[in-house]
Amino acid sequence: DSGVTQTPKHLITATGQRVTLRCSPRSGDLSVYWYQQSLDQGLQFLIHYYNGEERAKGNILERFSAQQFPDLHSELNLSSLELGDSALYFCASSSRLPGSVDTQYFGPGTRLTVL
Amino acid sequence: AQSVTQLDSQVPVFEEAPVELRCNYSSSVSVYLFWYVQYPNQGLQLLLKYLSGSTLVESINGFEAEFNKSQTSFHLRKPSVHISDTAEYFCAVSPSGGSYIPTFGRGTSLIVHP
DSSP: OOSOEEEOSEEEEOTTOOEEEEEEOOTTOOEEEEEEEETTTEEEEEEEEETTEEEEEOSOOTTEEEEEOTTSOEEEEEOSOOGGGOEEEEEEEEOSOTTSOOOOEEOOOEEEEEO | OEEEEOSOSEEEEETTOOEEEOOEEEESSOEEEEEEEEOTTSOEEEEEEEOSSOSEEEOTTSOEEEEETTTTEEEEEESSOOGGGOEEEEEEEEESSSSOOOEEOOOEEEEEEO
């Protein structure tokens, strides 16, 4: 158990809908990272938040957005869903400052299925 | 921009045999290099990383990887594998300095047979 929790574990929805994925980092970790893992695209880094502020962006679509709240949990919002958004979405957390490469601890993931 | 190529999508091997998982990268800037392992139905775990210094890095469970700048490679090796090493292995690179923005390879499935 990494100490990172993600909810829900599974999510099934329809095209055009909007969903919110939630991540609680390990106690004390200030950094949260989001990743997408799909058969088509492989594993991709989406976005990094540190203590409530966005610090780095990867291959995140404009239909997707994220935020980190004062209690340090994070949410990834996916809107206007398409079939190709079906994937495993992972959250990871670490304790160190941005720019320093610290070990990230991954959550178990949320499996999103878009029908 | 960076890219990572993992040359083998699947590597079958017998228990106690040695294994090498290959990773080549391309980058116009200096990079940090990583290997992650993903066991079935789990998230990724960092196996080892190269940031600077000695080009040979080791993990606590017997894996090692060597950074070869001239060949732009970061191959992962283990002299004797166990059944429990069966997993998906991902190589990743990130620009050194600045923000951590990793680019992952497509993964290599290591299958250890008894």
